[in-house]
Amino acid sequence: MKLQVTGSISELLTGISHLSEELNFTIGSDGYPISVVKRPGPIEVKNANGQGEICFEKKIHFYRALGLWLQNFEKSKEFHIVEHPQFETSGVMIDASRNAVLTTDGIQMLLRKMAVMGLNLAMLYTEDTYEVPEYPYFGYMRGRYSEIEIKICDDYAEELGIEMIPCIQTLAHLKEALKWNYSNEFRDTESILLAGEPKTYEFLRTIIKSATKPYRSNRIHIGMDEAHELGLGKYLELNGYHNRFEIMNQHLKQVIHITEDLDLKPMIWSDMYFRLASKVGNYYDKDATIPEEIIKMIPNVQMVYWDYYHTEESHYEKMLTMHKLLVDEPIFAGGLWTWNGIAPNYGKAFRTTEAALKANKKFGIKEVFATMWGDNGAETPIQTVLPGMQLYAEYTYHQEVGPEHLAERFEFCTGYHLEDFLLLNHFDETPGVMKDNLYESNPSKFLLWQDILIGLYDKNIEGFPIAQHYEKLIQPLHDAKGKNHDMNLLFHFYEELARVLSVKAELGINLKNAYDQADKDAVHACSEKLSSLRKDVEKLRLAHKKLWFSTNKPFGWEVLDIRYGGLLTRIHSAEERVQEWLDDPTVRIEELEAERLFYNGIYTFGEEGTLGRNLYHRIVSNSVFSD
Structure with a gap:
């Protein structure tokens, strides 16, 4: 469609250009007329008598309004829509610290989607993945951003009405940064800085300067979360035991002194104050x-x-009440559950988001954002965040959000079908897992990586039709490739994953049963499946690799390559061991003779409604993986 946009548009023209391809329109003097008015108040979009109108207050509101106008023009020629923003700031935090470091193109893709949705905050979480010239080992071989790369993204965000904010760490979560010898004098434990040490604050001043230099915003998130061993490492040796509240406050004061010197407005995660209490x-x-x-x-x-x-509004209301005893205007951060394993947990993300944002509205919270962590290797692709982002966006402009409204807005803002994305929820919400997967089971992860011969999770899935469940996913995922234009890489990857799991999920159980019964025909059938499975895993690896490189820097992929390599090698070893037994049944396969126990480790949660969960190194072996 061609549009003729007139009025208060001087600050909008570059952003309009960024979104023209995204929303499939062009600008020209012979286009459909839309007058634009900047004024205080809600978003308002109209069309009547061959004339469009958009009224907005903030730049981000215009881009959402433009999308609303185009969406409704497709449906009806006359309309009048008003939206009242529920939050002053609403957006996302992008994790660039757990191996997947988005390219500038990857970040800009997310920024365009955010603008159409109406989200105006983008935090870039970088523990050590930004350039600090004074410390060449800081972020070394981790895909760290250069100053220029961040400035490119910050410029792009500003043109779309989005504030980009650096999010770093200034106390804990610095394991990767502190593993080098340069940090010996200011390291408390392997991941925590040495509070009270002058060299610590020299280091922090340097990295804060580097972290903030490319950004327009004078706001910075300085972390401070999950410092569980605060004061219990080198600090304890040097100073003896001190009240940890006092250590925390004294350290925070020193960091705040630095940010004040640099004219910055800091924020921190609140958890350590509550944990210590x-x-x-x-x-x-x-x-x-x-x-x-x-x-x-x-x-x-x-x-x-x-x-x-949490899924109860009352929980968030209680916690917000407690936070307001500390600060007048807390910020809220929810989660999009991209860190469940190899697939998103939309059930839990949607349930927790809806409860949290409703409670935040009751308490008049002005700023909210959604985190998209990539724990344990960033196996879940970044594209899977889009449904959660849309949910945040719709709750930002509406009191209530129904499923039909969400699906319709998602299709317009992204060009994709929500029901196809929600297929990905079934990778972990399998038979044996409760509705919405509130205990965070991750069978797609542990069934992919677990060893065929050892089968640590075989007992957990025994009796459930898991293989059949994944087999039923293959065709719908195949169909989704053709319905979601440029998301074919995403759905191809998950199609290949479903194909692998439809064979591998129960193969270890079947192999052990056949071996226990000395059934050579059944063992031989399992052996043939192992051979074809190895080929399917290699197809999966290549699909995952292509998807990763479409949005991420190469650094970090080597970890997943190693995981796939280990899986392929162990399948090959299983083939060899099984063939040895088929050639000579007196040969013992001791792993298959071992009794299978229910895996109930510290991360698996034994409650009914979950099959368990875990991290990679606890899935592949019960031996010491690395020490």
């Missing part, structure tokens, strides 16, 4: 009481309440 170290302990004298000592800093876990 809890008798059991629980962030969400509703009985925790932070002493009044500690509250008075907390420096002037914004606090971010993060919570990805």
Whole structure:
């Protein structure tokens, strides 16, 4: 469609150009007329008597409004729609620290989707993946961003009305940064800085300068979360035991002094104050009481309440009440559950998001954002965040959001079909897993990586039609490739994953049963499946690789290559061992003789409604993987 846009548009022209291909329109003097008015108040889009109108307050509101106008023009020629923003700021945090570091093109793709949705905040989470010239080993071989790369993205975001904010760490979560010898004098434990050490603050001043230099915004997220061993490493040796509240506050004051010198406005994660106040170290302990004298000592800093876990509004209301005792205007961070394993957990993401955002509206919270972590290797592709982003966007402009509205907006804003994306939820919401997978089971991950001969999770899935479940996913995922234009790489990857799991999920169980019964025909049938499975795994690896390189830098892929390589080699070893037995049944395969126990480790959760979950190194072997 060709549009003639007139009025308050001087600051919008570049952003309009960025979105013209995304929304399939062009600009010209002979186009359909739309007048644009910038004024305080809600978003308003109209069309009547051959004339369009868009009224907006913030730049981001215009881009959402433009999308709304185009969407409704397709449906009806006359309309009048008003939307009232529920939050001043709403957006996402992009994890660039757990191996998947988005390219500038990858970030810009997300920024365009955000603009059409109406999301105006993008945090880039970089523990050590940004350039610090004074410390050449900082982010070495980790795909770190150059100053120029971040500036390119920040410019692009500003043109779309999106504020980009650096998010770094200034206390804990610095394991990768502190593994080098340059940090010996200011390292407390392997992942925590040495509080109170002057060299620590020299280091922090340097990295904060580098982290913030490419950004327009003077806001910065300085982390401070999950410092569980604070003061218990080198600090303890040097100073003896000190009250950890005091250590935290003194360290935070020193960091705030740096940010004030640099004219920055910092925010931190709030959890350490709550954990230290809890008798059991629980962030969400509703009985925790932070002493009044500690509250008075907390420096002037914004606090971010993060919570990805709860489905009851009342829980969020209680936690927000507790946060408001510390700061007047807390920020809320939810989660899109891209870190469940190799597939997204949309069930939990949607349930927690809806409860959280409704509670935040009741409390008048002004700023919210959604995290998209990539824990344990960033196996889940970044494209899977789009449905969760859309949910955040619709709750940002509506009190309630129904499934039909969400699906319709998703199709317009992204060009994709929501029902096809929701197919991915079935990779972990399998038979034996409760609706919405609230216990975070991740069978697609443990069934992909677990060893055929050892089968640590075989007992967990025994009796459930898991292979059949994955087989039923293959055709719908194949069909989705043709319905979602440039998402064919994503759906091809998941189609190949479903194909592999439809064979591998129960193969270890079948092989053990056949071996236990000395059934050579059945063992031979399993052996033939092993041979074809190895070929299918290689197809899966190539599909995953192509998808990864479409949005990410190469650094970090080597980890997944090693995982696939290990899987392929172990399948080959299983073929060899089984063939030895087929040639001579007196040969023992001791792994198959071992009794299968229910895997109930510390990360698996034994509750009914889950098959378990775990991290890669606890899935592939019970031997020491690395020490």
